[in-house]
Amino acid sequence: MSGKNGSITIAVASGKGGTGKTTVSTALARAAHKEGRKVTMLDCDVEEPNSHIFLKPRMEDKWQVSITVPEVNKEKCTACGECGKICAFSAIIVLGESAMTFPELCHSCGGCWKVCPEDALGEIKREIGMLRTGKGLGGIPFIYGSVRIGEAMGVPLIRQVKEYIDRDGGLTIIDAPPGTSCPAIESVRGSDFVLLVTEPTPFGLNDLKLAVEMVRVLGIESGVVINRCDVGDNKVREYCAAEGVPVLLEIPDDRRVAEAYSRGELPFEALPDLEKKLSDLLGDILEITSKSKETAANK
Amino acid sequence: MKIAITATGNSLQGPVEQRFGRAPGFIIYDTETKESKYVDNKQNLNAMQGAGIQSGRAVADQGAGAVLTGHVGPKAFATLDAAKIKVYSNVTGTIEEAIKKFEAGELEHTGSADVEGHWM
Structure with a gap:
């Protein structure tokens, strides 16, 4: 997905829903922006987009997305x-x-x-959803799709959102849908790195395993963020160690995060000491992707 | 006429399977020869979507003129309707009992789907 010009795409995904994909992806976009990087944020969770609640974008444009379906003569x-x-x-x-x-x-x-x-087959258009573009906090280009209520066909809309990946030297952060089915795969496919957000619970671990298998099939580098790291057990860490999946960041459970979230504020900004860690997380991801690119180039 | 009854396995003593699209199989019964056979439909059990349509196709391919089952969704009904197959829904009991009721004219065919699709 990234070209020789240094464009990087990071997808934030998870097997399990509600682990903190949006919280982590918006925080990562914010961290990159604060460092002065050129960053674009895409919300590919078209069935339940919510990054805009935290990025508070000024939306500039919107249009209907349709797919072409056959009509029998x-x-x-x-x-x-x-x-x-x-x-x-x-x-x-x-x-x-x-x-x-x-x-x-x-x-x-x-x-x-x-x-x-x-x-004998003609073409007719069928509307599947809306695409919206705008600028979020501090002017971060922000694009999201939302499927029509009752619509099951999210993938073509996700492809349209992904048309906005920065291929001109910038960083793109993708907020992917949860799970490991077609919409999740389409959202992370072609990325340089997939950041998997999980929680240290049996459900978190079960779905993390599925997500790790998904990114392996797709051949994408990945790392893990353990959110609410002080609840649950140690099994996610043990799994990551055994499978060689790096745990790049652990974020403690903190009431201040929940309070900020409930107000629609960027949740991790409630933890001032996290700013440096998010910046380090971004640095680690960029290092891993640049190494894997060197390896690929040397092959 | 051939009739297709949704089944869980190859036995006339087994129950009428209540799902049409995701029925594990069909008993195809010929009202003229009184012969029956079992047609497997397991590939449809795990279909993500379109199970009713494929089941409709399967019974049409068997040359059935009627379907006896529990419940039929909208896509399955549209498919069966296009194939001019009469649908008898809300049929319960064993397959043998269902055949007897059908032959005695005790069943009435339905004019529409009786349940919502699972996807739409």
């Missing part, structure tokens, strides 16, 4: 069934005298249009 369709064979999502199927579509299942891959021998 029943005069031309011969019910040959080719479209149904190529569709992996049952969004188009031939039964009876012609093809029928289920637009809400369509991933807009284009396969059915290509294989239709009768030129």
